Amino acid sequence: MKKSSTPVREPAAKTTGSRGATAGAQRPAAPAWRVRTDPAPLLPDARPFRVLGTRAAADADPALLLRLYGELVRGRRFNTQATALTRQGRLAVYPSSAGQEACEVAAAAVLAERDWLFPSYRDTLAVVSRGVDPVEALTLLRGDWHTGYDPHRYRVAPLSTPLATQLPHAVGLAHAARLKGDDVVALALCGDGGTSEGDFHEAMNFAAVWQAPVVFLVQNNGFAISVPLAKQSAAPTLAHKAVGYGMPGRLVDGNDVAAVHTVLAEAVDRARTGGGPTLVEAVTYRIDAHTNADDATRYREDDEVGAWRAYDPVRILEAELRGRGLLDDEEAERVAHGAEEMAARLRERLNADAATDPMELFGHVYAEPTPQLREQAAQLRAELDAAAGADGQEGGR
Known part of the structure; x- marks a missing residue:
């Protein structure tokens, strides 16, 4: 869309707040203002x-x-x-x-x-x-x-x-x-x-x-x-x-x-x-x-x-x-x-390896564990127990 070539007119001057004042009259002084804190x-x-x-x-x-x-x-x-x-x-x-x-x-x-x-x-x-x-x-x-x-x-x-x-x-x-x-x-x-x-x-x-x-x-x-x-x-x-x-x-x-x-x-x-x-x-x-x-x-x-x-x-x-x-x-x-x-x-x-417990993943997440977290923790525990059992069987052979 082409821009209009019509000149933009400035808005007409508004009257001041006092009754009977004419357009262009001097506006009232701004309220007193001061710096709140000396910088x-x-x-x-x-x-x-x-x-x-x-x-x-x-x-x-x-x-x-x-x-x-x-x-x-x-x-x-x-x-x-x-x-x-x-x-x-x-x-x-x-x-x-x-x-x-x-x-x-x-x-x-x-x-x-x-x-x-x-x-x-x-x-x-x-x-x-x-x-x-x-x-x-x-x-x-x-x-x-x-x-x-x-x-x-x-x-x-x-x-x-x-x-x-x-x-x-x-x-x-x-x-x-x-x-x-x-x-x-x-x-x-x-x-x-x-x-x-x-x-x-x-x-x-x-x-x-x-x-x-x-x-x-x-x-x-x-x-x-x-x-x-x-x-x-x-x-x-x-x-x-x-x-x-x-x-x-x-x-x-x-x-x-x-x-x-x-x-x-x-x-x-x-x-x-x-x-x-x-x-x-x-x-x-x-x-x-x-x-x-x-x-x-x-x-x-x-x-x-x-x-x-x-x-x-x-x-x-x-x-x-x-x-x-x-x-x-x-x-x-x-x-x-x-x-x-x-x-x-x-x-x-x-230089000593840190002792880690995978079950700590679920600690300090929620004060009251969510059902999803409890389910995941149970699944991990079962996997860890199964792995421990398998290692025990290998060691007994």
């Missing part, structure tokens, strides 16, 4: 907050720094050992957090026993640092059970493979705890790629509206698998996203464990005392590939990785401790020996 206090610093290597390091608690150093060394060894176990076929997959240990360790360290941690799939080290048995923490990545640990016992939600789905759960738990009068804070972790998900938006919005006692830690490691941050977001920083929801954003050096601990501790305290949620962006780097199934050389240069290797969270803290006379060779060796013992125990336990 300035919500904006993150222009540069990532740092402690180590600055004057602020002198005020850092030596005992805390030594404890964090021990956790970093063990965390690095945990990452290298888990990666090796994957290559040996003892784990189905392992998303290493090598280079990001400062974020993982600090996240676990700032929480009280009553608080909850909501990890993503790359946060196994944070889960272990929270106190979960390393083998139980790796059960999902071994391909055995969906969660190898009791979330209620450790106050750690299941490791989340879908991106950002754990964030609304963290908000819901924190909001429910506050309604019950429980003094609980939820700390939810995700990567830079997770901020592109709808779940991230929904969690941030609900958290701010409800003023839920929750802290969001975004580990910006530069890539969502192979997609660099520049192709995900045009925001000045990911911490700036907080302003749009009405919560403060903090930008921190993710390789400076003392800085991450400081910022997260402040955010947790703010949440616990009724100040509402905070979004923290930790700028760090993923040294290893996305997982053992990824070829990172296809999307990043060796020089880039090398520069970040030089800015290593373990080395940064070790240099600070040695410079202040808080760490000597003997203490460093003691910490390294403890990390090796942890790795040896992990190897020994994961």
Whole structure:
């Protein structure tokens, strides 16, 4: 159909609301409007907050720094050992957090026993640092059970493979705890790629509206698998996203464990005392590939990785401790020996084949099994009994 060539006429001017007013009269002034929240206090610093290597390091608690150093060394060894176990076929997959240990360790360290941690799939080290048995923490990545640990016992939600789905759960738990009068804070972790998900938006919005006692830690490691941050977001920083929801954003050096601990501790305290949620962006780097199934050389240069290797969270803290006379060779060796013992125990336990029971397939599906499940379970049980009987007959010959 041809478009009409008739010129489009503008609608006639309408009269104002007052009686007797003529067309074209000045319209009334808009009602008074104001910004509900001054955005300035919500904006993150222009540069990532740092402690180590600055004057602020002198005020850092030596005992805390030594404890964090021990956790970093063990965390690095945990990452290298888990990666090796994957290559040996003892784990189905392992998303290493090598280079990001400062974020993982600090996240676990700032929480009280009553608080909850909501990890993503790359946060196994944070889960272990929270106190979960390393083998139980790796059960999902071994391909055995969906969660190898009791979330209620450790106050750690299941490791989340879908991106950002754990964030609304963290908000819901924190909001429910506050309604019950429980003094609980939820700390939810995700990567830079997770901020592109709808779940991230929904969690941030609900958290701010409800003023839920929750802290969001975004580990910006530069890539969502192979997609660099520049192709995900045009925001000045990911911490700036907080302003749009009405919560403060903090930008921190993710390789400076003392800085991450400081910022997260402040955010947790703010949440616990009724100040509402905070979004923290930790700028760090993923040294290893996305997982053992990824070829990172296809999307990043060796020089880039090398520069970040030089800015290593373990080395940064070790240099600070040695410079202040808080760490000597003997203490460093003691910490390294403890990390090796942890790795040896992990190897020994994961080298043993897991005892499996096919009937567990039907457990934890429904509180009350459906007729179909009961029928399927009975069928499987009959097949297993028949196979066991056949094996017994073969053995008796």
